[in-house]
Amino acid sequence: MAWEEWENLKGEVTERHSAQMRLNQLPVDTGPTGSGSGAADLSVNQDNLGRIGGAAYDLYGRLKADGGHARTSTSDAAAALSVSGFETGPAMRTVHDTWNSQLKTLVEACAHISNHLDYSAAQHAKDEEDIKTSLSVSRISEYFK
Numbered sequence: 001m002a003w004e005e006w007e008n009l010k011g012e013v014t015e016r017h018s019a020q021m022r023l024n025q026l027p028v029d030t031g032p033t034g035s036g037s038g039a040a041d042l043s044v045n046q047d048n049l050g051r052i053g054g055a056a057y058d059l060y061g062r063l064k065a066d067g068g069h070a071r072t073s074t075s076d077a078a079a080a081l082s083v084s085g086f087e088t089g090p091a092m093r094t095v096h097d098t099w100n101s102q103l104k105t106l107v108e109a110c111a112h113i114s115n116h117l118d119y120s121a122a123q124h125a126k127d128e129e130d131i132k133t134s135l136s137v138s139r140i141s142e143y144f145k
Contacts, residue, residue, distance in 0.1 A: 053117035060110035
């Protein structure tokens with residue numbers, strides 16, 4: 001195969017591949033000005049973060065306190081039914097174990113959300129202060145040039 005033919009084949013494959021490629025994103029919003037720069041929509045509201053974090057913490061506390069109130073009686077019933085030869089016993093044990101596993105996952109998720117939002121709010125406040133400080137320092141340094 002000649003070198004030129006090889007290069008042509010590579011070019012065709014590249015064209016086919018790029019024609020099929022689609023990026024996972026929204027189309028560019030050119031807006032009325034055609035500039036493609038819309039209004040920024042990324043903002044952090046400390047009150048919203050606090051409310052969501054507080055709700056996650058409340059849910060964490062309620063799930064931890066109330067989520068296992070039937071644990072002992074369900075376990076005892078599953079054991080008694082199993083010993084008596086009922087097929088419901090092992091099924092109840094499965095429900096018991098699945099509930100405990102799911103409850104543990106949900107409690108951990110609520111704790112993670114609450115902790116992460118607390119951290120995010122604190123980090124955002126720190127970043128804001130750093131930005132304000134650096135802006136004020138850069139403005140001062142303009143006057144000393």
